[in-house]
């Protein structure tokens with residue numbers, strides 16, 4: 328309390344000076360009255376009043392405002408003290424004190440305002456006209472540019488040296504991690520908060536205080552919030568993930584913490600989530616923390632698209648997922664399935680009525696499981712399969728009401744990465760988890776238009792996993808750090824929450840529908856009768872894409888010939904035989920294809936049969952392991968049954 332009062336008095340020292348002087352002199356007079364005033368003292372008071380009167384007379388005569396003002400102030404103060412000394416604490420003394428104080432303010436306030444205005448104007452002029460040689464800065468050593476703390480003084484002087492002397496600096500607030508203050512900037516050409524934010528490095532250098540400087544725009548365009556972080560509680564190798572914390576997707580999922588120890592919460596039911604940042608800055612960490620919590624939710628069916636070859640990132644969660652795609656073809660199938668599921672759910676919701684007979688417009692866990700699709704490397708997906716952008720857009724726009732959520736992670740959040748003009752899916756991400764980036768350019772792409780200027784400085788996040796989250800819950804930029812989940816935790820969590828009793832996962836996720844057809848069926852099946860229905864939908868059946876031994880895709884028109892060669896085995900196949908089997912007709916030119924395959928070493932000519940060349944597929948010897956071979960079976964990366 329005492330400290331707060333002292334700070335307040337320190338801040339307003341110029342404003343309080345006349346009142347303090349008058350009060351002090353009145354008290355001195357009363358003290359003198361208390362100890363007894365002798366004739367010599369009366370003579371002293373008289374002499375003093377005469378001398379100050381003389382000063383006033385001299386000042387008026389020689390037209391010196393300073394001497395006159397000084398004389399009037401001193402005379403008033405002395406008269407006040409004399410009355411106090413003569414009468415002691417009394418009504419006349421109080422009246423004299425009041426009159427002197429009020430009169431002094433009548434003169435002092437206009438002077439103070441003018442002096443301050445002149446000083447600021449002078450500083451601005453000095454900064455703008457640069458009377459000093461370039462690079463020397465403005466001399467800010469003059470008394471007057473001071474605050475009531477060392478930090479405020481440093482800040483004021485740093486701003487003056489930058490050419491934007493503060494009109495006002497709010498009281499500095501000290502926190503566990505540093506301090507912050509709101510600065511009101513002067514009018515001028517380049518004195519807006521935005522302009523100062525752009526010169527952050529220079530201001531930090533001018534400030535010359537240890538710590539990291541952060542600047543954001545305040546409530547008004549001329550207000551600047553200055554934060555200096557002197558200690559970083561989020562530093563260090565990582566904040567260990569505390570384990571699964573939710574049992575339903577409708578609960579907020581903790582993904583990290585803020586410096587004050589509060590958790591960063593993601594409300595997945597509120598909307599889709601974008602996770603974006605530079606390479607190796609912690610995207611997978613954030614994805615895994617979300618996935619680890621989601622696999623533990625009974626009301627979630629998880630699906631994944633991982634564009635890292637071999638589903639490197641989402642692979643560990645495969646057993647907890649209804650489908651995991653790892654290439655454009657299977658990704659396309661997952662999206663088609665999801666769209667079918669969306670339609671099915673929409674039709675199911677349309678059959679439901681609320682307690683008052685109203686239509687049900689929003690999916691909740693009572694209607695069945697939510698479906699969460701995690702896409703790792705969104706940009707890569709849209710680059711390799713640009714045609715899915717429209718599919719994705721539809722899903723993102725419409726699927727929320729049907730209990731479908733998308734979590735997309737990307738490291739190159741360009742417009743193209745979101746589907747390009749017309750299908751820019753960015754607007755659909757209600758929650759954005761921004762991770763460190765190497766340069767400011769992608770910040771507005773990730774956090775939204777104008778975010779950089781509003782302080783979403785992802786480029787200033789200095790450690791992997793550091794994050795700024797924008798969502799309905801968090802509207803102000805604030806630095807936090809994602810939990811770090813290690814491989815063992817991922818494996819243990821995945822195992823713990825894997826569907827029990829069946830490696831293929833069939834038993835663990837009871838399905839309201841009979842085993843689905845091999846091809847995704849966009850027709851909405853009838854919701855199950857009785858229990859809470861419609862939630863499960865069909866597990867997508869992802870088919871492996873036939874490929875040549877080098878992994879490239881076999882074009883559709885060549886697949887029958889390739890398969891016929893496979894079936895023929897060492898006996899080989901001739902063109903007339905191929906024609907007889909309906910693979911081609913006499914006019915189809917299959918020679919160029921066969922020539923290509925011979926060049927690639929997959930097919931060999933093996934003499935003649937009935938005067939026609941026999942072609943034998945030798946690629947079996949080069950073919951990959953059975954798991955990866957081209958068959959009618961599902962790809963192992965893309966499990967299909969629940």
Ligand SMILES: Nc1ncnc2c1ncn2[C@@H]1O[C@H](COP(=O)(O)OP(=O)(O)OP(=O)(O)O)[C@@H](O)[C@H]1O
Nearest residue numbers: 564565606607608609610611612791792809810811
């Ligand atoms: N939350 C975190 N806390 C501490 N360290 C982290 C955190 N997240 C990531 N890291 C560190 O950064 C490294 C890279 O993280 P991660 O693999 O998640 O990045 P990424 O952005 O997914 O990479 P890529 O660009 O290859 O997809 C990790 O190996 C780890 O050392």
